């Protein structure tokens with residue numbers, strides 16, 4: 651058994667108490683939700699929080715509301731299992747339910763939360779290791795070790811002066827494609843930002859959260875009748891595994907299959923979810939023919955540049971990005987034909 655290091659724990663019961671706890675704890679605070687990501691990192695010595703603020707007693711963060719006109723609001727502490735099994739989600743946003751269902755295993759989804767999924771740490775073959783393994787490597791930008799020689803090196807991309815650890819959330823690419831935003835709160839007040847703005851391209855510091863800020867809610871716009879979405883994920887084992895590549899697609903299709911408002915976001919290839927805008931540009935205002943689908947998928951494979959720091963090779967993940975984009979587009983075309 652791996653022992654837990656010592657830390658202070660607060661269990662606030664309201665959002666006001668969360669704000670007070672995070673403000674009081676100042677810099678050394680970490681938010682604890684389901685703990686399926688954070689506690690693993692703490693046990694491996696990758697995170698050393700002085701103070702954990704657990705959100706599990708805050709009922710305001712477990713709210714969930716849906717209306718066909720206004721869309722969906724998901725409290726940050728809703729679990730992935732609740733999302734995967736919600737009747738409203740299965741009816742109006744089945745691909746979000748599918749993305750939630752693709753995360754980890756049933757036991758983990760019972761604890762894991764939406765906020766934790768969006769804020770989970772980036773991962774890297776050279777970082778998610780024991781301290782002795784990392785010591786032998788002399789540290790890295792993300793996994794700095796006291797007085798180690800290689801603390802300023804990225805082993806996955808030598809020569810790059812920043813950390814390239816991979817973005818891991820399965821929900822984020824699809825939610826960004828759907829135009830989701832997040833409500834944030836800290837001692838200075840509340841603000842709302844687009845979900846894509848939550849992320850920055852630095853694997854060692856990939857969240858643009860301000861000091862003490864928590865996600866309180868995720869807001870997903872209402873869907874239109876001609877809007878189609880798809881989620882695709884490649885992983886080693888279907889039973890339990892992080893993505894090697896994942897794809898979120900959102901497109902509006904006219905009755906004659908003309909693509910409007912296309913958004914395709916690819917995850918697990920870099921430190922941020924990547925919107926492949928050139929693919930969107932190829933599809934925009936064009937008829938979704940098989941030939942166009944092939945061209946768009948080829949473009950996706952040529953523009954994504956996976957970092958060699960998760961399970962499979964770069965070449966394979968690039969090829970599979972093409973396959974996943976192609977399958978997602980074929981799927982929405984088939985569903986649109988049935989719906990019209």
Ligand SMILES: Cc1cc2nc3c(=O)[nH]c(=O)nc-3n(C[C@H](O)[C@H](O)[C@H](O)COP(=O)(O)OP(=O)(O)OC[C@H]3O[C@@H](n4cnc5c(N)ncnc54)[C@H](O)[C@@H]3O)c2cc1C
Nearest residue numbers: 681683684685686687688754762763765766767769820865
């Ligand atoms: C074996 C295994 C397999 C996994 N497979 C997958 C997978 O396939 N796909 C996938 O996406 N994930 C996977 N995960 C990662 C993780 O389980 C999920 O991402 C989960 O949703 C994290 O949620 P949590 O509530 O447990 O987060 P926690 O561990 O509690 O927190 C994760 C991070 O988010 C921060 N945080 C949590 N809530 C908030 C909030 N409201 N506001 C601000 N910051 C917050 C925490 O401070 C922490 O840094 C896997 C984990 C394990 C152990």
